[in-house]
Amino acid sequence: MNLLLLDDADFVAADRVILRDRRLTHLLEVHRAESGDRLRVGRLGGQMGEGRLLRLEANEAELQVSFDQAPPAKLPLTLLLALPRPKMLRRVLQTVAAMGVPRLVLLNSYRVEKSFWQTPFLEPEAVREQLILGLEQARDTVLPEVIIEKRFKPFVEDRLPALAAGSLGLIGHPGPWPECPRALSEPVTLAIGPEGGWIPYEVDKLREAGLNPVQLGERILRVETAVTALLARLF
């Protein structure tokens, strides 16, 4: 937790917050904070600044806070991701938030096991929890938008062309494709497949929607690693 992220419900006055949850535990057990300590704080969806610990007790912490700094810029990116397996999903959500992705579409694919859609980790509260961990890690305050699309074809045919309009459309896909471009500043729509990759039909449909395959080399990367590697290469 490199940023203490505050929600509206934490505020007891314009410049005062009280914490009682996991963040209190973290202050006590990991930061081993003490009264008077100064900490980086951020207001969810808003600015970042500094907090001073007025009181730190076993069941409650009180901080005086002020905000004067904009959160870091997001990437100019819409990321389409075939729904990963539940354990990977949680880490990917953290990574996506930490790397500064503003919009994530979790999409079905032939190689996504049907059971993955049943995971409690897809509940809005569970998704939000992982995104917040990513924001706290990277020092950002703005939650990414997460869109869940359980049907590949209608999404790719009907919604994707508008979503990708005006952006460079790319599919991260192993194979004999051009190398993934580097150091872009234009908007990008990037699709990353499931373990085992998109099937040819899916690649064709994504291409019809204006996305073109690019590759990172011969090595097959786990989804989480591929997301990080592609974003670090592109921007």
Place this chain on the structure above:
Amino acid sequence: MNLLLLDDADFVAADRVILRDRRLTHLLEVHRAESGDRLRVGRLGGQMGEGRLLRLEANEAELQVSFDQAPPAKLPLTLLLALPRPKMLRRVLQTVAAMGVPRLVLLNSYRVEKSFWQTPFLEPEAVREQLILGLEQARDTVLPEVIIEKRFKPFVEDRLPALAAGSLGLIGHPGPWPECPRALSEPVTLAIGPEGGWIPYEVDKLREAGLNPVQLGERILRVETAVTALLARLF
């Protein structure tokens, strides 16, 4: 497991292997393989090729194998990493092997908790297990060399200058440093700090050994994400 990695002990003839361990379970339960199936295989430290399943039984699989393909090239890199916490260490070892790092130095730092050095995940067999998972994921056959250095100062003063000689020395470090360079083809020695970063004394010592700080932006990344992002940016 995108590559079935074979060890000398698996061979019962020059072109035959028998499997009884976790790889057998994986063939049965994840691949749901059947007799006659063809699979990608690799010989640990050697070439890659194809295997044909001759027999697949509950306690034993037999394959006929042939090898005709070199493993993918490694990166021209020595990676110095402050020892991560045990859970992160396991994933980082997989990532390092998957990304093609040929040499990893696990190093002490002021911010590495002493208890991290006690983890059973640092035992040679445990390290090898994670590296092999990374090779199987990425389709590579060559284990990275892993060097364990429990003392920062003697390593950085006495061994690092020779290890880094002839390479571009970099420290991935948040702050007002030059941007991390891109698309290098020259050899690199890259140092990545612990959670919380190298302390100023450590940065000074690394600089004396010829390494210079570079940054990836304002966002603070987890070690595993930072490793992937820096490697994807550099090469």
